[in-house]
Amino acid sequence: MPSPTDLNIDHVAHLARIALTPEEKTQFAAQLGDVLAYIEQLKTVDIAGIEPTAHAFPIYNVWADDVARPGLPVEAALRNAPAQRDNMIVVPKVVE
């Protein structure tokens, strides 16, 4: 297991797409350092030959019939959009 000091807060905040203030960076790095130091104890568990559990009651696959069903009306689907026009969500230009 890597060392808790490996946490590069700038890199991880970038991956998470969250703009952190300098104060948040300092505070979170310290607090998460404590949490990661606590998590270190998992290193001591013997996991040789143990299968991972993704969730507790494995349902391997679930199939749904491929049929059209009524969905949300456009108006309802767009009701919570921060900005909309002509039944579309408005965003800043993404291509020049």
Place this chain on the structure above:
Amino acid sequence: MPELFHQPVAALADQLAAKKLSAVELMQAVIARTEAVESRVKAFNSFDAADALARARASDERRAAGQSRGPLDGIPVGLKDVISVAGQPLTASSKMLANFVSPYDATVTRKLKEAGAVCWGRLNLDEFAMGSSTENSAFKTTSNPWDLARVPGGSSGGSAAALAAGEACATLGSDTGGSIRQPAAFCNVVGMKPSYGLVSRYGLIAYASSLDQIGPFGRTVEDAAIVLGAIAGHDPLDSTSFKTEIPDYRAELSKRRGPWKLGVPKEYFGAGLDPEVGAAVQAAIDYYRKLGCEIKEVSLPHTQYAIATYYIIATAECSSNLARFDGIRYGHRSAKANDAIDIYFHSRAEGFGAEVKRRIILGTYVLSSGYYDAYYLRAQKVRTLIRQDFLNAYREVDAILTPTSPVPAFKIGEKSDPLAMYLLDIYTIGVNLAGLPGASIPCGFTRGGLPIGLQIIGRPFQEADLLAIAHAYEQGHAWHTQHPKL
């Protein structure tokens, strides 16, 4: 008889059926009570009295026409503000969703409505259900009705506090690491987390999808059984919903009489357990022995790794689930952003509170390139061991008895360190990792008058046994009939 707003659903249902009480009268009593105490308890993010009264009126009309839908018809049931109710706000107690209105009903909401219940209010929680005290809400800190300077527990603190204060007759919460059971223990009500897959998660805002379950809060085990019966069952809209027969939980309470073999895990009674909590739980164990149950010491040797395992798996899943809050399609959009990528960074910075940011960052880290095997994969393997511990114990016993929380309700502001708060979840978290059903029932008070909860952990999908075991204790005690003075 206690006031209407302190009576169990089962008693109210009898009065409604006998036409000694109307649903409108009941709703009016609950609204009046809410208006009287809510400024002190602060359990609700919002409520819609006009909508609730209209639904109560419809319930009375059904009953008058001989078309009552059963014991929940006309009963005000409060919902944690992560469960969708069409046309009502859905905030997750986050600035990110401050103005969001649900476009559809969650499956549990649909089922409650089909049972005639009046969906009442949006109940406060730790933002996106991340926390153990309801202090992480972006809007307000709910108070514990038993001591307003203390927390109600969390994350479903509003659901527990509203019920204890008489502001609803039953409520729903969600439980990812103890978020129903711990607030139930802190507020002297019954709270139950069903087996993973028993209740549909469709329409529940996701925190950690492999751990989240919706479950009921009730004044009595019977009330929890009534509500669970209404919301349980397979749902094609949730791919992890389990196909299993749903028994009549309420009817089974008196049919299943034991005596049961009950396990007491030695790892749950060590350092960190408050002596008054320990003594109350020990007295409950002794009571079961008196009922003729065999009490057996069992071992859950990987208990000490549960919190570390949880905070890897839950944060990993949350970092993925909360990626959807990007300021584009719904939720908060920053006015600061200049381009599309900037919208993500600033909307998430402004929309999320500190604990949510911390968990997203931790989860992103444990999933990031080079760290996945060391953290996430290892945690999933330890999860297997934790689950095997429980299944091994169930070869010898029918259920497991433990404290719900190592301590009673703590003071608002007392736990400022995130890790110290995480460690309080030690007795509840293993149940989620193993996918088991667990309930907390009132089992006493501290000398200072704070409620104490007994946790009963059942076999997978054996909720009927779990509830019957809880009911057997409740029948011999009156803790649950005590109400806070507000």
